[in-house]
Amino acid sequence: MPSVLIIDDEAEVGEAMRRVLEREGFTVTVTGGGNEGVLAFERNPADVVITDVIMPKTHGVDVIRAIRAKHAKTRIIAMSGGGNFGPLAYEPEAITTSAYLAAAKQAGADEVLTKPFDKHDLVAAVRRLLPQ
Amino acid sequence: MPRNSRILIADNHGIMRDGLCALLAGLDGVEIVGTAANGADTLRAVDETTPDMLIVDFSCCATTGTDLIGQIKKRRPELRILVLTFHKEDYLIEAALRAGADGYVLKNEDRAQLFCAINMLSEGKRYLSVAISERVTSGHVNAQGPGAGRTRPARTLTPREIEVIKLIAAGQRTREIARQLSLSHKTIEKHRASLMRKLGLKTATAVAAFAITHGYHDS
Numbered sequence: 469m470p471s472v473l474i475i476d477d478e479a480e481v482g483e484a485m486r487r488v489l490e491r492e493g494f495t496v497t498v499t500g501g502g503n504e505g506v507l508a509f510e511r512n513p514a515d516v517v518i519t520d521v522i523m524p525k526t527h528g529v530d531v532i533r534a535i536r537a538k539h540a541k542t543r544i545i546a547m548s549g550g551g552n553f554g555p556l557a558y559e560p561e562a563i564t565t566s567a568y569l570a571a572a573k574q575a576g577a578d579e580v581l582t583k584p585f586d587k588h589d590l591v592a593a594v595r596r597l598l599p600q
Numbered sequence: 601m602p603r604n605s606r607i608l609i610a611d612n613h614g615i616m617r618d619g620l621c622a623l624l625a626g627l628d629g630v631e632i633v634g635t636a637a638n639g640a641d642t643l644r645a646v647d648e649t650t651p652d653m654l655i656v657d658f659s660c661c662a663t664t665g666t667d668l669i670g671q672i673k674k675r676r677p678e679l680r681i682l683v684l685t686f687h688k689e690d691y692l693i694e695a696a697l698r699a700g701a702d703g704y705v706l707k708n709e710d711r712a713q714l715f716c717a718i719n720m721l722s723e724g725k726r727y728l729s730v731a732i733s734e735r736v737t738s739g740h741v742n743a744q745g746p747g748a749g750r751t752r753p754a755r756t757l758t759p760r761e762i763e764v765i766k767l768i769a770a771g772q773r774t775r776e777i778a779r780q781l782s783l784s785h786k787t788i789e790k791h792r793a794s795l796m797r798k799l800g801l802k803t804a805t806a807v808a809a810f811a812i813t814h815g816y817h818d819s
Contacts, residue, residue: 529615559708561712562708562709569619
């Protein structure tokens with residue numbers, strides 16, 4: 469079964485994604501921060517990495533660079549909803565969302581997902597990146 | 601799309617600098633000539649890269665953000681300065697515009713606002729995003745600064761004209777407005793014609809739309 473590593477500092481988001489992807493038959497690991505995610509990947513490289521962009525300490529763009537530096541073929545999905553808004557809702561069209569995802573793309577993300585996304589978008593993005 | 605703009609980006613967040621570079625690099629006629637993370641670097645980069653436009657977040661220079669804008673405008677008055685920030689406090693907006701900022705956009709606004717601002721500034725115009733424009737025209741922010749009057753015709757309205765435009769926005773007809781303000785029908789017509797001339801509006805519908813979009817409908 470293809471494996472997926474999810475890196476998101478919001479535990480409930482990570483767990484929700486885990487449930488969706490496990491139902492689709494993927495083997496899923498969830499970690500709560502950038503450093504932790506990179507270490508988890510080094511221990512057990514996943515086929516697909518899904519990382520949030522805005523996280524405390526190590527942000528997603530650095531996660532992507534760290535993984536890309538050693539693993540050119542790993543498939544990576546970056547996700548963001550703007551960040552830095554505290555309790556406010558995700559803002560998919562916000563300047564920050566666009567900028568963060570553009571930075572993630574430039575760092576080597578294969579796909580970007582704008583929060584909020586639904587489970588079909590998530591599953592479709594993962595499937596697109598896996599060999600048929 | 602922007603016309604041949606050489607842009608310098610000043611922001612204390614590396615990911616934002618990277619992201620803006622990546623985002624704007626895709627626009628026709630835009631060249632990113634450099635980035636800076638703080639006030640001192642920004643001043644140096646302005647001298648070294650001679651940009652046409654500076655996109656700056658106050659946060660990159662803490663409490664001296666507006667001083668930085670003032671300093672840069674003194675040295676390079678022709679340099680277009682766009683503030684791109686999360687800060688929406690009235691006193692900061694006002695200080696930035698007084699210091700000489702040519703545009704002000706909030707980071708959590710739609711990206712189209714950023715592209716529009718770059719386009720307008722590159723054509724020598726000023727630009728306030730929708731959220732900021734509403735603060736300014738509703739009187740929360742006094743934006744008297746270099747050229748402020750060009751973008752804020754509403755500030756030239758008299759108190760009576762403001763009363764009239766509010767009632768137009770509330771859907772009232774001339775006779776109703778006259779009755780409410782205890783004025784004659786002809787006097788209201790005169791105020792209406794005057795405010796339309798000042799705002800460059802041709803129809804009553806345009807007046808109502810202006811009033812609603814500029815915050816006169818609920819105050």
